[in-house]
Amino acid sequence: MAPAEKAESDRPGEFALIEEIFAPLAAGSAGAFALRDDAALYRMEEGCETVLTVDAIVAGIHFLPDDPAESVARKLLRVSLSDLAAKGAVPKGYLLVTAWADDTTFDWIKRFAAGLAGDQKRYGVSLWGGDTVKTPGPLTLSLTAIGEVPIGGMIPRGGARPGDDLYVTGTLGDAALGLEVLKGRLSGLGRDEASWLVQRYREPEPRCSLGPRLRGLAHAALDVSDGLLADLGHICEVSGTGARIEKDKLPLSAAAQMALRQDGELFPLIAGGGDDYEILFAAPPEKGNEIEAAAGEASVRVTKIGRVTGPNEGVTLVDGAGRAIPLKQLGYSHF
């Protein structure tokens, strides 16, 4: 669309940016037409369905203005790949919308594209199309990811059944703690632990190797983006179930354990902080061995953290003695 007012900038124009910087990211896909057409063309594999997800991030809100450009690119892409993974989908391609801010430099854009290029190889996706605009506001990015599942294979949010075991991949709370580090609110950690947590905040690790292996095993799944308790609440709400999870079973990284030892008040960040991008899923107990095997094949840590309970029971967090921990006490006013 032609802008109603032309803005000035020292970046190359829209067409030059697309040709120089973004077209190389589309080189792997015939249906992207080297970004020289108005739309992308995509032929799904036979017997498959398409899974689509879109996420937007705004500088100063979803990432910090001085986060490295490569990290911003990786986070943008990975957040959507994480959604696909949680649905059991194999990622195929993506569309990118960039709204450059007045102070977005050409160098920043080049590093952003380099971040995407690396992740394209890592996750087997390529750029299919997009749109580029300018904004007088903060840098805003959005990405539509396209994946595939065999027909009927998508793992929904709403399929959890009472008696299912609840699992989560990786470790919880690292990203929320990493954000605290970046904001200078978490000192006392070693440099390695601090920078590892920051890395977990900046560059989530979508569980693409595991997600498709959970098809036929998990009844319900999503990726933890709003925080474990909130997202578990989403599963329960849509599934019409409750859930009971054990505080002592929540998987913690060494860095998070160290932070918690220093300040037990940080626990709400573990169970409620966002940006984990781990898969939370419910599966029947008889699939336990297969899940363990799938986790091994995918080289992804999977931890059983509780189970799905009956309708209208809500989400309950229990301590080592099986006593319910009032969630309000943890600062979750909306529970």
Next chain:
Amino acid sequence: MAPAEKAESDRPGEFALIEEIFAPLAAGSAGAFALRDDAALYRMEEGCETVLTVDAIVAGIHFLPDDPAESVARKLLRVSLSDLAAKGAVPKGYLLVTAWADDTTFDWIKRFAAGLAGDQKRYGVSLWGGDTVKTPGPLTLSLTAIGEVPIGGMIPRGGARPGDDLYVTGTLGDAALGLEVLKGRLSGLGRDEASWLVQRYREPEPRCSLGPRLRGLAHAALDVSDGLLADLGHICEVSGTGARIEKDKLPLSAAAQMALRQDGELFPLIAGGGDDYEILFAAPPEKGNEIEAAAGEASVRVTKIGRVTGPNEGVTLVDGAGRAIPLKQLGYSHF
């Protein structure tokens, strides 16, 4: 994604907005899961391919902050539907990203959704998914539209051949003139003409009824968003051809004719102004009758404006006597 900093607003929260305002727009599509899952699921019709396009608009740049919310919604959706139409695709659904500004009111959002609801019925699409964030910058919206073509049926940009006739739908320049009206730079028109031009700027009419009928007839097509001459340049560049169009054949609305009579200097807005969202296409002369018939069936005006010429001949605009009009003279510095 959890925001790094919480912003305050008097709008309902993200989840309430989705449930109250946007979920009803997804009611028509099972694969949207009432917007209660992490991704949308879509099964293509057999023998088809998917056509994907995405567009972003920013308040104050691509639309005016006081444009009615319903119009903004319609423009956002129609701009993408126009891309699909130009590719010969039948629209199916869309994903929506909204970055609400601090001053975006709940009322505005409701009217925005009402605009989408009306167009969903009109064009046979529904909302499949999306993301909602807040921005300290201007209201920013983006939309990914998904359509279908029979395998091999997409009309590319790059298929024009020397000797093809060049056609355009509807009339040209109305939107660019409408923007001039809104900016107070075009007086002297009657109120009806002025408001008709504004309407053409605010609410383009995607040629969805014609696009799919052009499959097998048109060699190349795109929708005119950057301006006729620029977009014709795109077809030529990708097709490796030149083009020659006749100034006197460019289809003008009565309002545009009146504006031009009052000020001939406005002509560059006809041939170069953006936001027309008409389909520009190239087709071999022997398809002329079929194209006429298709236009009649689709109730869309189609005008032959010139022809495709040999390689490296560039875009030439000629006057009634067949003399080339230097494009630089019209203010197109980039030709």
